[in-house]
Amino acid sequence: MPPLSNEKLATSSRTTTRLPPVVWCGLIVIVTLLSFHVRPFISLHLIAQYEEAGTKICPQVDNLFPERNAETWAGARERTASEAFKMRAIDWLAGAVRIPTESFDDMQAVGVDPRWDVFATFHAYLAQAFPLVHGNLKLRKINTYGLLYEWRGSNESLKPVLLTAHQDVVPVDPSTADSWDHPPYSGYFDGTRIWGRGTIDDKNGLIGILAAVESLLQIGFTPTRTFVMAFGFDEEVNGLEGAAQLAKTLLATYGEDSFAFILDEGAGLIEMFGIVAAFPCVAEKGYLDVVVEVTSPGGHSSIPPDHTSIGMLAAMIVEYEDNPHQLQLSRESTPYRTVQCLAKYSPTMSPAAKRLVADAAHSDAALAALGALLSKDPLYRTQIGTTTAVDVVRGGVKSNALPEAAYAIVNHRILAESSVAAVRAHDTALLAPLAVRFNLTYTAFDVDISSPGARASGMLALRDLDAASALEPAPLTPTDGPDAAPYQLLSGSIRAAYAARRAAGGERGNYTVPVVPSTMLGNTDTRYYWALSRHIFRYGHGNSAGRGPEDAQKGMHTTNESIDADDLVEGIRFFVMLVLNADEWLMV
Numbered sequence: 001m002p003p004l005s006n007e008k009l010a011t012s013s014r015t016t017t018r019l020p021p022v023v024w025c026g027l028i029v030i031v032t033l034l035s036f037h038v039r040p041f042i043s044l045h046l047i048a049q050y051e052e053a054g055t056k057i058c059p060q061v062d063n064l065f066p067e068r069n070a071e072t073w074a075g076a077r078e079r080t081a082s083e084a085f086k087m088r089a090i091d092w093l094a095g096a097v098r099i100p101t102e103s104f105d106d107m108q109a110v111g112v113d114p115r116w117d118v119f120a121t122f123h124a125y126l127a128q129a130f131p132l133v134h135g136n137l138k139l140r141k142i143n144t145y146g147l148l149y150e151w152r153g154s155n156e157s158l159k160p161v162l163l164t165a166h167q168d169v170v171p172v173d174p175s176t177a178d179s180w181d182h183p184p185y186s187g188y189f190d191g192t193r194i195w196g197r198g199t200i201d202d203k204n205g206l207i208g209i210l211a212a213v214e215s216l217l218q219i220g221f222t223p224t225r226t227f228v229m230a231f232g233f234d235e236e237v238n239g240l241e242g243a244a245q246l247a248k249t250l251l252a253t254y255g256e257d258s259f260a261f262i263l264d265e266g267a268g269l270i271e272m273f274g275i276v277a278a279f280p281c282v283a284e285k286g287y288l289d290v291v292v293e294v295t296s297p298g299g300h301s302s303i304p305p306d307h308t309s310i311g312m313l314a315a316m317i318v319e320y321e322d323n324p325h326q327l328q329l330s331r332e333s334t335p336y337r338t339v340q341c342l343a344k345y346s347p348t349m350s351p352a353a354k355r356l357v358a359d360a361a362h363s364d365a366a367l368a369a370l371g372a373l374l375s376k377d378p379l380y381r382t383q384i385g386t387t388t389a390v391d392v393v394r395g396g397v398k399s400n401a402l403p404e405a406a407y408a409i410v411n412h413r414i415l416a417e418s419s420v421a422a423v424r425a426h427d428t429a430l431l432a433p434l435a436v437r438f439n440l441t442y443t444a445f446d447v448d449i450s451s452p453g454a455r456a457s458g459m460l461a462l463r464d465l466d467a468a469s470a471l472e473p474a475p476l477t478p479t480d481g482p483d484a485a486p487y488q489l490l491s492g493s494i495r496a497a498y499a500a501r502r503a504a505g506g507e508r509g510n511y512t513v514p515v516v517p518s519t520m521l522g523n524t525d526t527r528y529y530w531a532l533s534r535h536i537f538r539y540g541h542g543n544s545a546g547r548g549p550e551d552a553q554k555g556m557h558t559t560n561e562s563i564d565a566d567d568l569v570e571g572i573r574f575f576v577m578l579v580l581n582a583d584e585w586l587m588v
C-alpha cells in the first residue's frame with residue numbers, strides 16, 4: 001500500500017473539525033499538531049541522550065510467525081490468499097450485515113422488549129454460515145442472546161485467551177437511509193468494498209474471529225491452548241444485557257485473572273506522519289455522569305427572589321465551563337508514549353516537534369511545552385485531561401411560575417491516571433462557593449456538606465445519574481517489563497499479519513509496521529472484563545488498514561459505513577496468526 005503524499009498529510013492536519021464524533025483511540029489527533037512548526041526547545045545534548053536511549057523508546061518486537069504451528073500457518077495463508085476465500089469472506093460479512101441487529105438506548109430487558117428478537121435470526125445465520133465452529137466448539141447462550149464459544153485446548157495448564165466482539169450495531173437514522181451510497185442493510189459488494197451498518201463496527205470483528213476459527217478447523221487444526229469467544233449484543237447501549245451477563249458466567253467458569261489476554265474491538269492501522277502504524281489501545285478513559293440539581297421555593301413570578309433555581313444552576317454551569325480539569329501530560333502516561341513512538345518512527349514529523357518530544361523525557365519545561373502544544377487540539381486535549389460537557393439541562397414549567405427545581409447532567413470522561421473519586425471531589429469543591437453564595441444546603445454524592453451558616457434558601461445536590469454511570473479508568477495493560485509477554489505476542493502478530501499481506505504470497509519480506517500503545521477514549525464491552533485478565537487490548541486489524549486518520553473511521557456510526565474486502569481478509573488472517581501464535585507462545 002503506497003504511503004499517502006505529504007500533501008495528504010497536510011490536508012489531514014487542517015481538517016480536524018470534520019472528524020466524526022466517535023473517536024476510538026486518541027492517537028488520531030496527534031497528526032493535527034505535530035506537523036506544525038514548533039520552536040526548537042531545549043539544548044542539543046538532550047537529543048543525543050534521547051538517541052542513545054532510542055532503543056528503549058517504543059521498542060518493537062520482530063514479526064512473529066508461528067513455528068510449532070508453521071505448517072498450519074502455511075496452509076491457512078494459502079487458503080486465505082485465494083480469490084475463492086475472499087468471496088467467501090465477503091459473503092460471510094454481507095450475510096451478517098443484512099440482519100439489522102440494532103440496539104436502542106431505551107430498550108427493555110431481554111424477554112420483555114421484542115426488538116431483541118432479531119438476534120435469534122442472527123444466531124441462526126451464524127450457525128449456518130460457520131458449520132465447523134458450531135460442530136466443534138461448545139456454545140452457551142447467556143441471557144438468551146449473549147454468545148459464549150469455547151474451543152477447548154489439549155493443555156489445561158495454559159491460560160485461555162478471550163476474543164470478543166459485539167453483535168449489535170448502532171441504529172440507522174431512517175431519515176439518512178437514502179443518503180447512503182448503498183443501502184445500510186444491503187451488504188452490497190461493489191467490487192472493492194462491502195457496504196452497510198456494522199461493516200467496520202463490529203461485525204467485521206465478529207465475522208473475522210469466526211472466519212479464522214472456521215478456516216483453522218477446516219485445515220484440521222486442534223488447539224493446545226483454550227480459546228474462548230464472547231459476543232455481547234448491546235455494546236452500543238451500555239452492555240448491561242450482554243457483556244455484563246457474559247462477564248458473570250466467564251468469571252464463574254474460569255475465575256479471576258484466568259485469561260492470558262483479552263482482545264476486543266478498537267483502533268487499527270492508521271497512516272500518519274508518513275508511516276502506517278498499528279494503535280492497540282492499552283489504556284481506556286473512565287466515565288462519570290453527574291446530576292447537578294438546584295431546588296428552591298416556588299411561587300408567583302411577580303415577586304421573584306434575586307436568583308431562581310434556574311439562575312443558580314446557570315451560575316454553576318458557568319463555573320464548570322470556566323474551570324476545566326487541569327491537563328496532565330505525564331512522562332509515564334500512555335499519550336506521552338504514543339507521541340514518543342510517532343516521533344521515533346515518523347519520517348515526516350518536523351525535527352522541532354521531534355526534539356520537543358525527546359526533550360520532554362528529561363525536562364519538565366519541555367514536557368509542559370509539549371502538553372501545551374497538544375492541548376491546543378480538543379481531540380488531543382481529551383487524552384491528557386478529564387473532560388467536562390454539560391449535556392442536558394432542564395428546569396421550569398410555566399412562564400409565570402418560579403421554578404422549584406432545575407438540573408443539569410454533566411458528562412465527564414476521566415483521565416486514565418485519575419479516578420472517579422477525584423472527579424467527584426473536584427466537582428464538589430468547584431460548586432461549594434456557589435452553595436455558600438446562594439445560601440443553599442449542599443449534598444454532594446450522599447454526603448451533607450452544607451456550610452454552617454447556610455440559611456437554606458434552597459438545596460444543591462450532586463449525584464451520579466444512575467447506578468451504572470460511574471466507571472473508573474481501566475487498569476493499564478503492561479507493555480514493557482516482565483509482564484509484557486501478551487503485548488509482545490500481540491505486537492509480533494500484528495507485524496507478521498501486516499507483512500504477510502504486503503509481501504505477495506505471504507513471504508516474510510521487509511514490510512514492517514510500528515506498534516504504538518494508545519488510549520481508548522470511549523468504552524467497549526471490556527469494561528465488564530477487568531477481573532478476567534490484566535492484559536486487555538482494544539484493537540481491530542484491517543478495519544482501517546493504512547488509511548489516514550479521517551478515512552480510518554469513515555462511516556463509523558454514520559452513513560456510508562463500508563470496508564475494503566482485502567482489509568477484511570487481512571483482518572481474518574490476523575486472527576489466524578494471533579491464534580496460532582498464542583497457541584504456542586509461552587504465556588501462562
Ligand SMILES: *[C@@H]1O[C@H](CO)[C@@H](O)[C@H](O)[C@H]1NC(C)=O
Binds near residue numbers: 155158588
Ligand atoms: C502444558 O503446558 C505447560 C506450560 O507450558 C507445560 O509445562 C506442560 O508440559 C504442558 N503439558 C503437556 C501435556 O504438554
Ligand SMILES: *[C@@H]1O[C@H](CO)[C@@H](O)[C@H](O)[C@H]1NC(C)=O
Binds near residue numbers: 181
Ligand atoms: C455517501 O457517499 C456518497 C459518495 O460516495 C456521497 O455522495 C454521499 O453524500 C455520502 N453520504 C453522506 C451522508 O456523506
Ligand SMILES: *[C@@H]1O[C@H](CO)[C@@H](O)[C@H](O)[C@H]1NC(C)=O
Binds near residue numbers: 437
Ligand atoms: C444569604 O444569607 C445572608 C445572611 O446570612 C444574606 O445577607 C444574603 O442576602 C443571603 N443571600 C441570598 C441569595 O439569599
Ligand SMILES: *[C@@H]1O[C@H](CO)[C@@H](O)[C@H](O)[C@H]1NC(C)=O
Binds near residue numbers: 508509510
Ligand atoms: C530486505 O532488505 C534488504 C536490505 O535492504 C535486502 O537486501 C533484502 O533483499 C530485502 N528482502 C526482501 C525479501 O525484500
Ligand SMILES: [Zn+2]
Binds near residue numbers: 235
Ligand atoms: Zn463497536
